[in-house]
Amino acid sequence: MSKYTVLFFLIMFMIGTDTFMISPLLPTLQVKFGVSTGSAGWMLGAYTLSSAVFALIAGPLSDGWNRRTVLLCGLLGFSISTALCGFADSFWTMCLFRFLAGISAAFTAPQVWASIPTVVSPAKIAKTMGIAFSGIAASQALGVPIGSWLATSNWSVPFWTIGFASLLLVVFAFLLLPDIKPSATMGERTSILRRYVPLITSGKARSGFVAYLLLHLAVGTSFAFVGKWMADTFALSVGQIGTVVIFLGFGNLFGSMISSYFSRKLGNTNTIATGMLLLVALYAVVPQLTSVTSVRIVYLIIFTTLGIVFPIIIGVLTSLNASIRGTISSLTNSTMNGANTLGAWVAGLLYVQFGGYSSIGMFSAVCMALSLGTLLLGGVFGRKTVRSDTESASAS
Template identity: 75%
Template sequence: MRKYTVLFFLIMFMIGTDTFLVSPLLPTLQSEFGVSTGIAGWMVGAYTLGSAVFALIAGPLSDGWNRRIVLLSGLVGFSISTILCGFADSFWTMCLFRLLAGISAAFTAPQVWASIPAVMPAASIPRTMGIAFAGLAAAQALGVPIGSWLAISHWSVSFWTIGIVSLLLALAAFFLLPDMKPNAGTSVRTSILRRYVPLIRSGKARSGFLAYLLLHLGSGTAFAFVGKWMTDRFELTIGQIGIVMMCLGLGSLLGSFLSSHATRNLGNANVVAAGMSLLVVLYAVMPQLTKLSFVTTVYFIIFMTLGVVFPIAMGALTSLNATIRGTISSLANSTMNGANTLGAWLAGLIYVQFGGYATIGLFSAICLALSLGMFLFGGVLGKRSTQINQESTSAS
């Protein structure tokens, strides 16, 4: 089973690295293609847009197909699209290839979360979820330096390297992963909208996804303007901010590895209650700190705690219904991207209009408190394998 754990970690690491890859290259690509700062961000936005929108389609479709084939197809498409980015000769071709990479990622990443309960023993699922999340966390910590280092000779080398390594992972997945065909009674012809019906009807599912939305809205809003705030308060350079961000990514990585140990000893509900209560306090207090070392330490603890909580939340959601795990994973992915997008917009509005980062911290604390309430009182963190009503299978 260790082979699956390593494979899922590496797949999520490559997808995460590709997600963060464009950020350090943006000034170079802007100069290369001769575009203004105002539209250069579309080279980043094209990827997240493709991933967020097509995840809503990819998930329901995958629940009626062999999940192994869906994952392999998405990973191959992701590899080819990323390699093509290295051959882009204009701003619009780069946006197109980034869009295709995001669409392919939408067919790949959710399959990782949906495949873990299918191939791993029940006792190993929390640990494997945590390690897969650690792949994203490691990419967050290392994506910027990896992208910068690979681009020393030429910016295209970054994309070619990520694409080729991902292609090798697709080859490994072809030989390692078993077939994961849909459950008996799950129709391939079931419409995309009908696969969402069980989630819409279930109060537990509604509570879970609302809690997940608030969790990412709170953390995403705070993260969106932390660099701006650190620049304004501590007069940091871009390089210094990058070092701080690496520390935060390492905190998330550590938390992901600790997640399964915490749940095994304390239980899901207790870990989430303690972790999110701590986050509420830290988000409210952090903007009041006046020393950079204290701020960095607190934010390291925040990211470590988020690294513990995120795998538990995803595991709770995917355990709602075994027949539509792809739909659940994809909806969770879109929820996360939507919350982060909304959070980035709200962060700018709050920062300028409502008292700076202190108000952002308060907003994040409120979101986390509401999220905790939804998780605990919505019944999402109940006993493992408790699924939503069997009406879901008939709707599927």
């Protein structure tokens, strides 16, 4: 395993841990800051909202800058703002620090995906991409539960730990990464909107990102209040919730490891269709379960299936246009966090106003079905790629 592979894995592990850690901590933080259940979701939403909005800017800008510099600055800001979360003394200061952490993550994560094809050999690109993606899955399997267990001593400890660990990664990235400067064409002054034109004008790209939005809306809505649901229904502590969440992460990690196998055996379309139909059924069923053991088993299946599905869809989206890979990577990140932001708000509304977690499960099932329909009807898995302005001009 190369030094770059290890570095990118650890960066995604830290960002993933910070992204998902709020969910199992939500009951504790809600009591700590004295806020309602509906408002508590914004401690998650503040991070995902800022990450979604600023990723739209970060991607096009980074396509014309030195990616090493962008990654280092983003990771440094991420480490500082995450550590500051541990010092938050009110709901609003927590939301502010989470907002700043989301901005930093928006400039950091897309550089990982965009840098891999530059710093590793062509034969190792797919493998490195897969390992970096597994960093997110591993953050659910290990980072989030460890954060939950650390929080049993003090809720601030997980934030301080991630902040310090991320600061160490800044040092390693500074020492290991070479300059990754844009090509002469990409370095030219181009408006942010113009870099999105090839995607905006492509029906295939539009369908792909709408489907990706719906997919993450299903997952984000279900996950945002899973900790709250388990605390209310099964009277679990923060540490016990972390133990349950570990099944989600291990399922996602295992699924990402076997995703390529299913893709080869069944093909992308059949794998996605089968997996997402299974998810529709499971999201509708999970709120009806009456034991922690059954919840663990079903969520293990759900996140294993998601681990299989996500790499395939991400691979299709990032292959739309190689010349604007940073823009596409940032747009996928923005779409994910935008969906998670909306999902946190929807989850709070549904949980309080419409029958608790059962309504959340049905909402997620419907979003998953709509996502699958959009993927199939939009021809997202066709072979035709999205051409850039330069390619279009050459063809004409």
